[in-house]
Amino acid sequence: MTKHIAKPKPGKAAPKPVLVRFEFVHPTAQKVCIAGTFNDWHCSVSEMVPLGEGRWGKELMLEPGTYEYRLVVDGEWTTDPNCGECAPNPFGTANSVLRVAAAS
Numbered sequence: 001m002t003k004h005i006a007k008p009k010p011g012k013a014a015p016k017p018v019l020v021r022f023e024f025v026h027p028t029a030q031k032v033c034i035a036g037t038f039n040d041w042h043c044s045v046s047e048m049v050p051l052g053e054g055r056w057g058k059e060l061m062l063e064p065g066t067y068e069y070r071l072v073v074d075g076e077w078t079t080d081p082n083c084g085e086c087a088p089n090p091f092g093t094a095n096s097v098l099r100v101a102a103a104s
Helices: none
Strands: 018-025 032-036 049-052 055-062 065-073 076-078 086-088 094-100
Touching (some): 018 094, 032 055, 032 094
Antiparallel strands (some): 018 055, 049 055, 065 076, 065 094, 086 094
């Protein structure tokens, strides 16, 4: 069996990751995580940092592309209220949609 590995075309550099900042406000949350297609939906991988006064933040380096994600607030999966685009998921709720543009 032959294994094919995709290689960038000569003269074209691989896309560079872009710094993406997530922010969320929940005055009573004890733990907030981000789960999505960029981390195989593992909610414990991208834990947000408490910034005080109910504010949470997280910076991730993501390659350009379109991703779906949800916030996990104290174990409850929720759509990001700061995201303007959503897509239906198989659970009858909606995922937030994040579009990361290539760095200029």
